[in-house]
Amino acid sequence: MTTAITWAGAICTIAIYSFLWKENRLFRAFQNLYVGLAAGYGIILAVRIVQRQVWNPLTTKGDYSVLIPTILGILLYARFSKKWAWVARLPMAFLMGIGAALSMKAIESDFVRQIQATLIPWNSFNNIIVVFGTILSLSYFFFTLKPRPALDNMARVGRWVLMVSFGAAFGNAVQGRLSLLIAQMQFMLRDWLHLIK
Amino acid sequence: MRALKKFAEVDRRYLYLLLLIVVIVPLVKPLGIPIDVSSSTMKFVNAVDSLQPGDRMLLVFDYSIGGGPDVDPQAQVVMAHALSKGAKVVCVAFVDTGLQYATKAIEFWEKRGKVYGEDMINLGYAAGAETAVSAFAQDIRAVFPTDVRGKRLDEYPIMQGIKNAGDFKLIAEFATGIPGPAEWIRQVQTRYKVPLACGVVAVMGPQNEPYLQSGQLVGLLGGGLKSAAEYEIAVKMPGAATAAMDAQSLGHVAIVLFVILGNIVFIIEKSEEKSKKPTRK
Structure with a gap:
């Protein structure tokens, strides 16, 4: 049986895809509806988080330490006042500090481990591609050395390696977009029109 | 011409x-065009296969509505595979819309006889992206004192003995952006040495391949819907992705x-x- 929610989903799908024909009022109305729903959903979640992380510990346990991050969070909104905008820099600095500290872990995960992973025996075509592809790609980003023919040639090949990886990413992006269309068509044909199982 | x-x-x-x-x-x-299973998908399948009945797996729904059609079939088949092995699944989200997918998945399995709180649980959504992931990994109850149904975590058998991210046998992270594999490797895998497998939207696949090659990931579903179809074929559970x-x-x-x-x-x-x-x- 086709439910009201399925009908609503089907109408939304048609309205959004109508943009492909041309820009129209129906599309704009549903686009605004989508933005509104997303904002409403975000606000409800935010309220629930404040309730769980701030209100409950404060009222049931008397845990006043939760007030510190709450006040810092509220101070972020000071940027909307010209007079008090500078106050927002305090929590922002705090956030920057946390961000920097958390990023330090990347030294091991993204730097040391990735270098280790490149130190592999040249006993297969794949391994050779990994080792030389990495060196050639990095050579493209040497800006501190004077241009020399050997380095220039390495950088040129490195650029090709980079372009191949961009091509792979683009191919996957196309694949992903097609998946969105297929999933929506499956919904329309299966749940709405009952043409497929 | x-x-x-x-x-x-x-x-x-x-x-x-x-x-x-x-x-x-x-x-x-x-048309029935044959589907080959890639080695990165097989590694993911093997990681879930190695779970024993009663082992706890963390399933992370870090994906948005926009990338959902690409990643959700991956998460669904991995959850089905883990539950079929007798493993217990702890669901969590660090992307707001991921909570909807987690709730849907839990409801689906509840209707099929799995017991909430014993076989699976939904902790809910935590804001803060990488910071929240780091805090969660350190002390789960500090970020989620209760689950989405409002009960304390200690009241559920599935959460007994689970204090931090290191207590899970496997973490399966499904992402369409941030937080994604890089953040989970940085904040969780590197510190707690817990096996981490990821499923990502197709466009993120190539950029996460190096993590699989370095062994930081034990499996990667990097081809979006295609990877989900490969997984379905590998575990003989054909579904929407195969179709x-x-x-x-x-x-x-x-x-x-x-x-x-x-x-x-x-x-x-x-x-x-x-x-x-x-x-x-």
């Missing part, structure tokens, strides 16, 4: 229509043809422009 040039002038809406037909026809009449593969293959053929034809027309027009330019004598 003239026909090719006409192709360049075709209203793009006809191309959309053609693509729509190419996608719809194989969905209605499947979509014919449409995906034919859609790719159509797009590749458009790209080739477009480039041929571009080259012809460029060479014609060159020949029209007056030459100096």
Whole structure:
């Protein structure tokens, strides 16, 4: 049986895809509806988080330490006042500090481990591609050395390696977009029109 | 030649229509194009296969509505596989819309006889992206004192003995952006040495391959819907992703043809422009 929610989903799908024909009022109305729903959903979640992380510990346990991050969070909104905008820099600095500290872990995960992973025996075509592809790609980003023919040639090949990886990413992006269309068509044909199982 | 040039002038809406037909026809009449399972998918399958009955697995729904059709089939089949092995699944989200997918998955399995709180649980959503992931990994109850149903975690048998991320046998993270594999490797895998497998939206696949090669990931579903189909085939649980593969293959053929034809027309027009330019004598 086709439910009201399925009908609503089907109408939304048609309205959004109508943009492909041309820009129209129906599309704009549903686009605004989508933005509104997303904002409403975000606000409800935010309220629930404040309730769980701030209100409950404060009222049931008397845990006043939760007030510190709450006040810092509220101070972020000071940027909307010209007079008090500078106050927002305090929590922002705090956030920057946390961000920097958390990023330090990347030294091991993204730097040391990735270098280790490149130190592999040249006993297969794949391994050779990994080792030389990495060196050639990095050579493209040497800006501190004077241009020399050997380095220039390495950088040129490195650029090709980079372009191949961009091509792979683009191919996957196309694949992903097609998946969105297929999933929506499956919904329309299966749940709405009952043409497929 | 003239026909090719006409192709360049075709209203793009006809191309959309053609693509729509190419996608719809194989969905209605499947062709059965064979699907090969890649080694990165097999590694993921093996990681879930190695779970013993009673082992706890963390399933992270870090994906948005926009990337959901690409990643959700991956999460669904991995959850089905883990539950079929007798493993217990703890669901959590660090992307707001991920909570909806987690709730849907839990409801689906509750209707099929799995017991909430024993076989699976939904902790809910925590804001803060990488910071929240780091805090969660350190002390789960500090971020989630209760689950989405409002009960304390200690009241559920599934959460007994689980204090931090290191207490899980496997973490399966599904992402469409941030937090994603890089953040989970940085904040969780590197510190707690817990096996981490990831499923990502297709566009993120290539950039996460190095983590699989370095052993920081024990499995990677990097091809979006295609990886989900590979997983379904590998564990003999064909579902929506497998059914979509014919449409995906034919859609790719159509797009590749458009790209080739477009480039041929571009080259012809460029060479014609060159020949029209007056030459100096």
